[in-house]
Amino acid sequence: MRITCPLCGTRDRREFYYYGDAVYADRPDAGAVPEAWNDYLHLRDNPAGETRDLWYHEMGCSSWIEVTRNTVTHAILGTRLVSERNSRRDKFVYQEGDLREIKPQATKPEPKGTEE
Numbered sequence: 001m002r003i004t005c006p007l008c009g010t011r012d013r014r015e016f017y018y019y020g021d022a023v024y025a026d027r028p029d030a031g032a033v034p035e036a037w038n039d040y041l042h043l044r045d046n047p048a049g050e051t052r053d054l055w056y057h058e059m060g061c062s063s064w065i066e067v068t069r070n071t072v073t074h075a076i077l078g079t080r081l082v083s084e085r086n087s088r089r090d091k092f093v094y095q096e097g098d099l100r101e102i103k104p105q106a107t108k109p110e111p112k113g114t115e116e
């Protein structure tokens with residue numbers, strides 16, 4: 001499997017450390033209710049289909065990357081830097097040969113003035 005790092009380009013997956021579901025990057029606010037923390041810490045979907053995961057480019061640029069992939073076909077549909085998730089939701093680096101557009105999932109409204 002090959003993963004396209006937005007900064008380094010396409011690399012072997014062994015250069016990356018798999019962390020888990022991308023929901024880990026959506027930490028609740030400090031004052032969130034206990035149920036929100038319980039969901040964040042313990043509840044995960046296990047979809048047959050499209051999912052988003054966090055990968056760390058351990059043997060490269062040390063960036064955290066969100067990888068969108070299909071758990072059935074093992075196709076990687078897109079990657080982007082975790083640091084750019086909130087301000088540039090629609091921008092992905094597509095794997096070669098797969099130019100399918102990825103729609104962002106329903107999320108909280110963007111703060112004003114951060115969209116490009």
Ligand SMILES: [Zn+2]
Nearest residue numbers: 005008060061
């Ligand atoms: Zn990299």
